[in-house]
Amino acid sequence: MFGESGEGWFDSYGLVQALLRKAQALDVIGIERKGRRMSGVRADNGTIYPCDLMVNAAGAWSRSIAAMLGIDLPVHARQRSIFNVLSPARLDGCPLLIGPGGIYFRPEERTWICSTSLSADNDPDDLPFDEVDHALFDDVIWPTRAHRVPQFEVLRVKRCWSGYYEYNVLDQKRSLARIRTSTIACSRTVSADTACNRVRRHAA
Numbered sequence: 001m002f003g004e005s006g007e008g009w010f011d012s013y014g015l016v017q018a019l020l021r022k023a024q025a026l027d028v029i030g031i032e033r034k035g036r037r038m039s040g041v042r043a044d045n046g047t048i049y050p051c052d053l054m055v056n057a058a059g060a061w062s063r064s065i066a067a068m069l070g071i072d073l074p075v076h077a078r079q080r081s082i083f084n085v086l087s088p089a090r091l092d093g094c095p096l097l098i099g100p101g102g103i104y105f106r107p108e109e110r111t112w113i114c115s116t117s118l119s120a121d122n123d124p125d126d127l128p129f130d131e132v133d134h135a136l137f138d139d140v141i142w143p144t145r146a147h148r149v150p151q152f153e154v155l156r157v158k159r160c161w162s163g164y165y166e167y168n169v170l171d172q173k174r175s176l177a178r179i180r181t182s183t184i185a186c187s188r189t190v191s192a193d194t195a196c197n198r199v200r201r202h203a204a
């Protein structure tokens with residue numbers, strides 16, 4: 001910036017990062033309303049940030065935000081663990097393979113990525129966010145993989161990580177729904193029809 005006073009330079013990337021970090025550090029703990037319209041969000045630092053429109057992009061936690069408006073969003077937090085393994089197995093041109101039980105694997109350069117989906121009757125909500133389910137690998141994924149592809153009997157876990165899927169318990173589809181109180185609920189996994197129907201019911 002140039003001029004007769006207040007000259008200097010500006011680190012736009014730094015500003016964006018600072019805004020991002022501040023936004024990430026704050027939790028929304030309430031939604032303010034004026035009549036039937038929302039007027040702002042209340043953060044855990046005590047500040048109310050006024051707005052006309054709010055995008056609920058809280059992923060696996062978006063249900064708790066929707067609940068602040070009395071909306072029951074069918075998006076649940078379901079823990080998933082992913083394993084990156086080393087193996088001498090060489091399967092040229094191997095695509096992503098998904099077995100009948102939901103166990104999948106795919107190549108990742110000279111390693112392999114693998115995991116499994118869980119059966120609906122053994123997939124509880126809100127398990128610890130960052131605890132890898134090592135027993136799932138040892139007891140289910142590895143034996144099943146080795147049974148189907150004997151080369152995978154020899155392998156070693158190189159890395160593993162876990163987190164939440166934002167899981168739509170109704171139809172496992174994604175959605176984008178506008179709510180008349182001026183909240184937009186975004187989810188990769190909620191059906192638009194489902195969310196809109198629920199929203200209509202609550203907004204009526």
Ligand SMILES: Cc1cc2nc3c(=O)[nH]c(=O)nc-3n(C[C@H](O)[C@H](O)[C@H](O)COP(=O)(O)OP(=O)(O)OC[C@H]3O[C@@H](n4cnc5c(N)ncnc54)[C@H](O)[C@@H]3O)c2cc1C
Pocket residue numbers: 024026027028029057058059060061062065080081082161162163164165166187188
């Ligand atoms: C182990 C694992 C592996 C995955 N692998 C893949 C993959 O290979 N490819 C793929 O496409 N997807 C993958 N996914 C899914 C993908 O990570 C998610 O679908 C994606 O991150 C969702 O993005 P999002 O922006 O909707 O939510 P998120 O990335 O979860 O962001 C939600 C944000 O909201 C914040 N938040 C929550 N509550 C509040 C609150 N009250 N106030 C303010 N902020 C709040 C959270 O802190 C978070 O930062 C994987 C998921 C897991 C768990």
